[in-house]
Amino acid sequence: MMGLDCKEVTRQLASDESPVNRRGRFLIALHLFLCNKCRRYKAQLEIIGKTARDLWARPRDDEALGRLRDRIFMRDS
């Protein structure tokens, strides 16, 4: 028996609920080691997070930033 079922593992992963103790961490790690479906689920969450970060990559040279600086500091002065 793997200790935790897949449903519980996915719930903890997706809600960012960190295990309260060493045993909890061990059970999650063990389950992921044994279960390729939950590993794939975890990989999906990671891909989604990374894609979102890339999608709205910080607008460093965005002209909107210049425009906003003007608007913010004009109001201020």
Place this chain on the structure above:
Amino acid sequence: MNFEDPQFVERIRSGDSEALRDVVESYLPHILNTARASGLAPERAEDVTQAMFTTFLERASEFEGRSHVRTWLFGILYRKISEARRDLNRERRSDAIDQVMEGRFDPRGMWKSPPQAMALYGGEIAKFLKDCMEGLASLQRMAFVLREMEEMDTEEICNISEVSHTHLGVLLYRGRNGLRECLEAKGVKRQ
């Protein structure tokens, strides 16, 4: 620049223009980015960003330094976005995604219909993800944006959006699974 230095907090409180400018410069891209990703139209996102910093400058003397200046800024932003999107403060007790996820598992809690390999979507995942984000409830979307894009810890997000850890967990669970299911559905259709 160490924003947690008590001297820096004091400079913000006293309205030191260089310190205020440092804060604006450091956080303007993050705030604008978050406003855009939260689902506001581009011009709306800029208006909200400006309103957020105007409030910050007006109220800088009230900053007590008990939380990080970033938490304070994002707290103001969060309230501005709530005003712009009236639906932000409502999260349903139950959500369709809860049933969808329930159906993914058998009574023993094992996968009945397992997740698919995401490589299936190749380079088109970004385009699909953008569409799928539109389908999320706004609070779920906001939680997802702060967690994944600003990479904040859950403690800070709870402080910014004034929700409990349990509530935030539910929002993240629903948001991420909503996106997963949406992406899988789009991928399946393409086969």
